[in-house]
Amino acid sequence: MDSTDFTIGLIGAGVMGKSMALNLIDAGYTLHTYTRTKEKATELIERGATWKDSVAQLAADSDVIISIVGYPSDVEEIYLSETGILANAKAGAYVIDMTTSSPLLAEKIAVLAKEKQIHALDAPVSGGDIGAKNGTLAIMVGGEQDAFNAVKPIFEVIGQHIMLQGDPGAGQHTKMCNQITIASNMIGVCEAIVYAEHAGLNPEKVLETITTGAAGSWSLTNLAPRMIAENYAPGFYVKHFIKDMTIALESAKAMGLTTPGIELSLSLYKRLADKGEQDSGTQALIKLFR
CATH class of the missing domain: 3.40.50.720 (NAD(P)-binding Rossmann-like Domain)
Known part of the structure; x- marks a missing residue:
């Protein structure tokens, strides 16, 4: 067929x-x-x-x-x-x-x-x-x-x-690896943009440079411009990222692993959701840093 x-x-x-x-x-x-x-x-x-x-x-x-x-x-x-x-x-x-x-x-x-x-x-x-x-x-x-x-x-x-x-289950475990990577990376993206702004730099020009080097990532290329433009429309909801990170953290603990990066990211996103941003896109995390 x-x-x-x-x-x-x-x-x-x-x-x-x-x-x-x-x-x-x-x-x-x-x-x-x-x-x-x-x-x-x-x-x-x-x-x-x-x-x-x-x-x-x-x-x-x-x-x-x-x-x-x-x-x-x-x-x-x-x-x-x-x-x-x-x-x-x-x-x-x-x-x-x-x-x-x-x-x-x-x-x-x-x-x-x-x-x-x-x-x-x-x-x-x-x-x-x-x-x-x-x-x-x-x-x-x-x-x-x-x-x-x-x-x-x-x-x-x-x-x-x-x-x-x-x-079976290997696809979901791989997605947990993906989300664990993104979780810490999103913190770095937010901190980098706020640093650039406070240093008096043009954050768009900074992105043009650093996305091409070792700092490059999907989040930096696709979500950082939305952060700069204060566009918080959801490509992926805060509430769903919290769900994903919770699953990843529970799965890691079940395997006896320590994952401080995802623990920090999850705590920040929960703070963001408590401020009414659960239906915003994940790039809204920068609001906590501004």
Whole structure:
């Protein structure tokens, strides 16, 4: 079967999910969609997606089910409840959770899916709203090689850097490495911009130089300009970054690791959320430094 013959069901039409869905439609896939707030799926429906009234209906009518929702509790509900994906997907279906979620939950879903002859992959992404719109996301995958091979053409529509990292849960563990790296880096980006401002420098000119050297990073290139422009619109929500860092910290502690960088970043982002910035983009962290 050619991958474009797969009917895809996508659950979640937020900042990331909507752009991913539009890219799949543009690539010629038949797309079903469901989200708790139907209005969020309006553009997808106008572009040709078929609305399904429930997770159960979407799962039953799709060959590949992709989810990208908010929290591990949301993932657990849509996969493991009686009206959820595993209870209603047909044997042979592929289920792909692209939410940043718990590695242990990913492993549990994979075990239960296998019992029902369903192929499960955990495949969180990185690249923010820009990567989702441009189809250039990094996709970190955990699961079986055959399942990965079968749906890789779908991944190639929405991402560029795609790698099977290992067994179920490996994708989520890799995403934790990603978030741990970003957590400390965001503090450095904020401090650098504020330092430049206080030194009387033009921070935009400073960025032109330091992004090309050893300090270069995705956050410095893409989020620092938003900080300078005081543009705090969410490419990735503060509240979701707090969720991710909490999972990473819990996972690290379970392995007996000490991670002071992420502990500091998490404490700062919690302070930011307490100031009412939970729905701002992660670049709003600079408000604490100004």
